[in-house]
Amino acid sequence: MSKGTKTQKEATRLAHAGREPARQHGFVNTPIYRGSTVLFPTVARLEANAQDFTYGRMGTPTVKALEEAIAELEGGYRTLLTPSGLSAIATALFAFVSAGDEILVADTVYRPNRRFCDNVLKRLGVTTIYYDPLIGAGIKSLITKKTRVVFAESPGSQTFEVQDVPAIVKAAHAAGAVVILDNTWATPLYFKPFAHGVDVSIQAATKYIVGHADAMLGAITATEEASRAVEKAHEDLGLCPGPEDVYLGLRGLRSLGVRLERHQRSGLEMAHWLAGRPEVARVLHPALPSDPGHALWKRDFTGASGLFSIILKPCTQGAVAAMLDGLTLFGMGYSWGGFESLILPFDPADYRTTTTWQAEGPALRLHIGLEDVEDLKTDLEAGFARLGARA
Ligand SMILES: *Cc1c(COP(=O)(O)O)cnc(C)c1O
Numbered sequence: 261m262s263k264g265t266k267t268q269k270e271a272t273r274l275a276h277a278g279r280e281p282a283r284q285h286g287f288v289n290t291p292i293y294r295g296s297t298v299l300f301p302t303v304a305r306l307e308a309n310a311q312d313f314t315y316g317r318m319g320t321p322t323v324k325a326l327e328e329a330i331a332e333l334e335g336g337y338r339t340l341l342t343p344s345g346l347s348a349i350a351t352a353l354f355a356f357v358s359a360g361d362e363i364l365v366a367d368t369v370y371r372p373n374r375r376f377c378d379n380v381l382k383r384l385g386v387t388t389i390y391y392d393p394l395i396g397a398g399i400k401s402l403i404t405k406k407t408r409v410v411f412a413e414s415p416g417s418q419t420f421e422v423q424d425v426p427a428i429v430k431a432a433h434a435a436g437a438v439v440i441l442d443n444t445w446a447t448p449l450y451f452k453p454f455a456h457g458v459d460v461s462i463q464a465a466t467k468y469i470v471g472h473a474d475a476m477l478g479a480i481t482a483t484e485e486a487s488r489a490v491e492k493a494h495e496d497l498g499l500c501p502g503p504e505d506v507y508l509g510l511r512g513l514r515s516l517g518v519r520l521e522r523h524q525r526s527g528l529e530m531a532h533w534l535a536g537r538p539e540v541a542r543v544l545h546p547a548l549p550s551d552p553g554h555a556l557w558k559r560d561f562t563g564a565s566g567l568f569s570i571i572l573k574p575c576t577q578g579a580v581a582a583m584l585d586g587l588t589l590f591g592m593g594y595s596w597g598g599f600e601s602l603i604l605p606f607d608p609a610d611y612r613t614t615t616t617w618q619a620e621g622p623a624l625r626l627h628i629g630l631e632d633v634e635d636l637k638t639d640l641e642a643g644f645a646r647l648g649a650r651a
Contacts, residue, residue: 270333270449274517278329278510283321292507293320317500326510327479330469333448333513334461336481340494341509343501345444345464348478350376352440352460355493356409359385363409364402366393366423367614368416370442370464374611390614396424400431407435412458413442414451415553418606418625419617420544420568422553425560429457438486444468444597449520450563459486467597468565471512471519474598475505519599519630523566526636527628533637534570534626539644541620544569566628567596569606572621572647579650580605580622583643589631590639596627601636603627 268276281288296316300306313319319327323341331339342348353376357363365377367390377388391402393416403410410432414423425441432439441453444464453461463469465477478501482490524547531545543550545568546557557564572580584592590603604625609617628636 271517273332274514277332277513278325278327280325290322290325290510292503293322294503295320317498318495319500320503320506322503322506322510323501326506326513329510329513330448330463330465330479331481334443334463334481335448335452335454336461336487337484338487338491339479339481340490340499341465341501341506342478342480342494342499343505344476345370345462345466345478346372346376347499348462348464348480349373349440349442350380351493351497351499352462352480352490353377353381353409353411354497355460355489356438356440357381357384357386358408360406361385361408362387362389362404362406363411364389364391364399364407364437365411366391366413366416367612368393368419368421368608369411369413370417370444371611373411373413373442390612392615393421393423395428397427397431399428400434403431403435403437407432407437409438409440411440411442413445415445415546415557418569418608418623420445420546420551420553422546422556422560424556425453425456425458433457445565445567446561446563447516447520447565449517450565451561453481454483456560459483460490464597465509465512466595468516468520468523469512470505470508470597471516472508472598473595473600475508477501477505477509520563520565522630523628524564526630526633527564527566527568529633530626530628530636531568533633534640537644539572539575539647540570541573542571544571565597567625569623569625571619571623574621575647575651577622579647580624582650583647584624586646587639587643589636590626590643596625598627599630601627601629601631 298313327339412423429439438459440460441458442462447468461481463479465479531543535543546553547564590601
């Protein structure tokens with residue numbers, strides 16, 4: 261359970277949340293507990309299941325430390341860890357649906373989220389309806405008696421549309437539906453899901469919480485009311501992340517604040533610079549005043565992370581390949597949120613079903629890491645020169 265002092269500032273909470281040195285012989289960090297079996301001293305204790313830890317799958321002091329810290333930072337009642345961000349999403353959805361139910365899912369959610377809906381939930385008799393992320397209060401028109409869950413992700417994966425989460429929450433709650441939000445982009449620091457009425461918040465902790473591209477981890481945080489269903493689904497599915505990965509999550513969390521400040525600053529500088537490049541048609545970054553989602557972002561968020569996209573002016577795929585293949589600092593690969601810069605070509609038209617993707621040219625997603633921005637500009641500048649030579 262979250263027990264942080266409400267008056268503490270965020271930087272203080274990041275340093276202290278989930279830690280109990282007195283219970284670890286004074287050591288500052290909760291160590292990696294490895295274990296399956298936990299011993300009970302008496303039959304009475306065994307039968308009452310009356311101790312903090314009962315079995316490795318049900319949690320260890322290391323798991324508890326990270327769960328308490330994330331719950332406190334997100335502002336929720338209880339957090340449960342899972343082995344990946346996708347398993348956190350799947351567990352949260354699974355917790356609330358039964359055969360015959362409908363769920364509403366933003367068309368811009370993380371693509372593998374759709375796999376779970378279109379493959380697993382469909383097979384279990386649950387219907388997924390994808391909605392336009394800009395629908396806002398209009399979501400009311402899609403809600404029926406069968407709607408159990410509204411799933412939001414703001415800003416949306418790859419294209420960064422900002423959703424009107426409070427308006428969606430209001431309509432969903434009026435109909436008795438639960439709102440689940442994928443809060444990975446903003447992290448618990450830059451968007452407070454529970455202050456905006458969300459019932460369940462998902463973190464792909466793999467990204468900014470771990471922060472060093474060296475572990476897979478997910479977190480589900482819920483209100484007191486929603487946490488009962490989430491706890492049950494989590495136990496029913498038998499999910500438990502590896503102790504090493506949980507420790508890396510705790511370790512990453514301690515520096516999340518300073519890392520994000522840099523990701524934000526460098527990301528914005530790169531976004532402004534890219535907006536001024538002749539090869540770039542548009543920059544999709546909600547913290548830019550020109551972005552269509554800027555007003556909502558400013559109203560609801562307290563910061564921006566280092567992930568955004570650009571739309572190039574019309575050019576050939578060969579020109580894009582020439583640009584990307586020669587980059588030396590920007591790596592090409594999935595995931596993001598680590599210390600290093602990444603770039604990835606994408607085409608949402610491949611899989612979105614409710615919205616129509618209209619762009620001037622090819623799209624690239626960038627993660628701005630902790631490198632020096634001038635070096636990053638030099639790398640992209642050389643890339644643009646290769647693109648120009650082939651366009
Ligand atoms: C990466 C990602 C996930 C999934 O996390 P994994 O740890 O890779 O399973 C979920 N949501 C968003 C927004 C992501 O970017």
